[in-house]
Amino acid sequence: MEEQIKQGISDALKALYSYDLAPNDVALQPTRKEFEGTYTFVTFPYARFSKKNPEETGNQIGTFLVENTEVISAFNTVKGFLNISISEASQLQSFVGMFNGKDISASSLFKAKPTGRTVVVEYSSPNTNKPLHLGHLRNNFLGNSVSRILKAAGNDVHKVQIINDRGIHICKSMLAWLKFGEGETPEASGLKGDHLVGKYYVAFDKAFKLEVADLMTKGFQKEHAEKEAPILLEAQEMLKKWESKDPEVYALWEKMNGWVYDGFNTTYEKMGVDFDQLYYESDTYLIGRDRVMEGLEKGVFFKKEDGSIWVDLTGEGLDEKLLLRKDGTSVYMTQDIGTALMRFDDYPGLNQLIYTVGNEQEYHFKVLFLILKKLGYDWASSCYHLSYGMVDLPSGKMKSREGTVVDADELMKEMANTAKSRTEELGKIDGFTTEQAGELYEMLGLGAIKYFLLKVDPRKRMLFNPAESIEFQGNTGPFIQYTHARISSILRKANQLGVSFDDIDFDRVNDIHQMEKDLIYALGQYPDKLKIAAETYSPAIIAQFVYDLAKDYNRFYAELSIFNESDKTLQQFRVALSALTAQTIKVSMGLLGITVPDRM
């Protein structure tokens, strides 16, 4: 439909003013509610070719369109805005095109042409020294949703993560556990593995601070004391031992990481995210180290007097960056070089590698991509940093030291509990088993968090208001889930009453209501929105779309009755419209990683 209008406008410009504009370059926008019409074409830019004022230009084009383009029934021009009305028959035809009779899930709406591109999306990638928190939730939901969106848009997508299982941070937890742990295990204490290891990371920090304070009373400057605290030196020693594969250290490292992985897996399962392949820093840092040495030989990097290895990016407007410490151990950058290489080896023909990482690391990735380019990998230009803003709380920044971090496990549990009390108030799930009810509460609680975190433009810093996020009204996940449940109820009733749309005769549908036209238009937007969301890596586009769709449906629902409609064909049509709306909500929410219930 849009194509036909664009073609028509292109033809009109050519015929009237001998001006060439490819149909694809015709910019159409939806007509504002207060004006009559469906699509609007802005004529200001073309007044110079028509040699008429914008309004007259609009009138001329409009007249041409009504005469020559079948789908266009009328037009009006306000200043330089040409508002185009679509004939009812064409609108219905557009619906028939989307609607696929019995098998709605196979609707042409949801079919995207394969792009032939292979994309790897990295997300999550936690450190293994503490449990996941609210910030990780945004990361996981964003990366997972972008993966789903890219896949739906026709790409071959692989979800991966790099597990930061080595480094000084895990050594700190290990050391504190040795010193203060008295052999505590998740089994014995009943504490989730990641929480247990996190507990010792905190214990390390506490001991470290005490030592620093102690040194300062002995006359050390703060900076100096922070470098000389015995427990820190011990942790650094441990890291060196780890890199030389000291058996005792290695065994402890494997044990404690094992606890963390068990804990993480439980959390991932609750979150509803998964991965096609896992990478471990402990595997990739060696590859990175080799490539750094190679780069040194080739003269891409240089060695300082103390033996540390650096890259000089002053020519690119950046500064010098460390790649290997003087003691030969690796840094963050070292292993990231190795990880990137491994991925391009693992996925031959990879077209794009997306890193879902917070915006505080923008500089890091800028440097990483430059280094890869300097090393001669031309695929470096296909690496992309999907950068997102931090999550703030009403009280301000999350700070682990001040105990204001919102724990992921706890938050998900609380939201499910809230969903429980809300649902029980409503009393619509009689007949559910305890198990079914439990699943529903988790679906609603999780939907609320996911939607809340994904509806905001990823690039922007956002505020997570716990009180507001558990509200189930307004622009929220549960509102959309509710709408789906409501439509499902309609479809169940239609089924009971034997109202089927299998044999609907669309030729006999006429005089449809504005609400119905709005709904058809909204449904037709799906492919466009998906495309934009994929191009901009933004689930927020989908969230906005599905919210608008739900609102449109609720308006339609409030205005028009289905089962009291005496015209049987119109009744069938409304059921069909409801069915396709339900499916579109389901698919769209699916792109956000949110499931929708039939009853709630």
Next chain:
RNA sequence: GCACCCGUAGCUCAACUGGAUAGAGUACCAGAUUUCGGCUCUGGGGGUUGAGGGUUCGACUCCUUCCGGGUGCGCCA
């Protein structure tokens, strides 16, 4: 200090990449069910888009100078 990002209704967010009188939600006020799920729907007030200047038919959007906030510039990851 240097670099990048952000600033829109009381609050949380939109605005189709330069288009009409800047829209939603929330909160507040007033309404709606002899109807299929009221976690719904309708209406109302609420704005100098941080400030000034520039570009043009037209600016929240682009350029520029300020102001305010954030992040980065670790032999941390």
